[in-house]
Amino acid sequence: MVERKEARLREILAEIGSCVIAFSGGVDSAYLAVVAHQVLGERCLAVTAESPSYPTYQRNIALEVVRHFGLRHEIISSQEMEDENYVANPTNRCYFCKHELYRKLQGIAQSRGFHYVLDGNNLDDTGDYRPGRKAGRECEVRSPLIEAGLQKEEIRELSRRLNLSTWDQPASACLSSRIPYGSAVTVEKLRMIDQGEEFLRAMGFRQCRVRHHGDVARIEIAPGEFPRALTSDAFEQMSRAFKKIGFRFVAIDLDGYRTGALNEVLTEIQILSR
Numbered sequence: 302m303v304e305r306k307e308a309r310l311r312e313i314l315a316e317i318g319s320c321v322i323a324f325s326g327g328v329d330s331a332y333l334a335v336v337a338h339q340v341l342g343e344r345c346l347a348v349t350a351e352s353p354s355y356p357t358y359q360r361n362i363a364l365e366v367v368r369h370f371g372l373r374h375e376i377i378s379s380q381e382m383e384d385e386n387y388v389a390n391p392t393n394r395c396y397f398c399k400h401e402l403y404r405k406l407q408g409i410a411q412s413r414g415f416h417y418v419l420d421g422n423n424l425d426d427t428g429d430y431r432p433g434r435k436a437g438r439e440c441e442v443r444s445p446l447i448e449a450g451l452q453k454e455e456i457r458e459l460s461r462r463l464n465l466s467t468w469d470q471p472a473s474a475c476l477s478s479r480i481p482y483g484s485a486v487t488v489e490k491l492r493m494i495d496q497g498e499e500f501l502r503a504m505g506f507r508q509c510r511v512r513h514h515g516d517v518a519r520i521e522i523a524p525g526e527f528p529r530a531l532t533s534d535a536f537e538q539m540s541r542a543f544k545k546i547g548f549r550f551v552a553i554d555l556d557g558y559r560t561g562a563l564n565e566v567l568t569e570i571q572i573l574s575r
Contacts, residue, residue, distance in 0.1 A: 303455045310449035311340050317443070319344035320417045321410045323402060324374070325355075326363025328453070330421030331467040332460045333446060335370050337419070346415065347372050350379040350402050353491040354475040357499055362467060369466070377405060382488065387477075390486050392432075394477060399433035403440035418442045424452045471508045471558075480513050493518075493547050500542045505529065508558045516549035524557040 314320070314337050322337060324330045324347035337345040349355075349363050367374040379402050381387045387397040406418045420437055422444040427434075437444065446456065460468035476491045490513050497511035497518055508523035520539065522530050529535060530553060543551045 303451075303458060306449050306451050306455060307336075307459055310336060310445055310451065313445045313448050314340040314345075317341075317417050317419070317445070319415045320346070320419050320443075321406050321415045322347045323406060323418070323420045323442075324349050324363060324372075325421070325473065326359050326366055326467070327421065327473040328460060328467050328470050329423050329446060329456055331363070331366045331465055332456050332463070333419065333421045334372055335366070335463060335465060337445075338370060338372050343373055344415075345373060346409070346413075347374045348406060348409065349374065349376045350405070351376055352379045353382060353488045354398075354477045354486070356473070356476055357495055358502060359473055362470065366465065366467065377409075379405065382486070388486050390477070390480060390482055390484055392482050393435075394432070394482070394486070396432040396436050398475070398477075399436035400440065403436055403442050406442075407440055420444050422447055423456055424450055479511055484513075484515075489547075496546045497543055497548075500539075500546075504535070504538065510558060512554075517552055518543045518546075518548040518550070519552050519554050521554045521556075521558040527557070 319341060320337060322330065322334050322345065324334050326349070330347075334345070334347040338347075347367065349360070351360065366372065379398070381398040381401050384397050384401060387394055387401075403418060403420075409415070410418050418440070420442050422431070422434060422437070423446045427447065434444075436442075451459075457468050476494045477486045479494045480486055480490055494511045494513050497520075498509060501509040501511070501520070501522070506522055506526050506529070508526065510521040512519040512521065520530075530539075540551050
């Protein structure tokens with residue numbers, strides 16, 4: 302089954318002919334970029350958008366994938382932080398970011414003769430709250446992984462077969478997703494979050510998030526990694542590091558790491574109203 306889906310993906314990419322790919326270096330966009338490169342070669346351009354909300358570790362992963370597979374790649378700057386709608390951090394914040402990004406990518410595609418702009422959305426994303434997908438529809442961005450019927454776990458398995466280092470990478474999201482809705486997104490908050498997560502990874506934690514709650518850093522760590530986190534030595538290291546970063550208080554979330562934690566406050570009515 303998964304082989305048929307991959308074969309269908311390659312057919313879709315061949316039919317597309319040439320493309321610009323929104324490439325963050327996450328599991329999905331990395332897999333799509335590598336397969337598109339195999340099918341289209343230089344007719345495929347992977348583009349990474351840098352901004353204060355882009356995690357340092359994600360950039361490093363993206364560049365490693367580019368080096369290892371020889372992708373045609375460019376880095377551009379995105380200006381979502383200049384959009385007051387984005388900075389206000391409403392529940393559909395991602396819409397404004399993606400709309401700004403896709404317009405830039407469409408400009409690149411049109412000026413250089415690429416046929417389509419592609420994103421890395423997969424079939425599982427169609428059942429989640431993803432305001433960025435609305436922006437994709439408005440900007441006529443195609444999602445070949447959805448068109449091929451590929452789900453997240455299938456993409457992970459196919460990535461493993463391609464020797465992609467991203468195959469078992471934890472789900473990734475922009476740093477703004479660590480700030481509660483309604484609390485303004487600022488460069489300083491994003492800096493604090495990025496430095497905090499870099500510190501946790503340097504400590505050896507693989508699945509982690511730093512949620513910014515004003516003076517408080519709420520740390521999410523995968524339950525399987527709790528034994529290393531819940532020690533007096535780890536407490537001391539985290540307290541010292543996070544206070545140096547700029548937080549006054551440090552808390553470990555006993556529910557552990559999970560994606561979309563800040564979406565837990567959303568009601569069905571809020572989601573349907575967007």
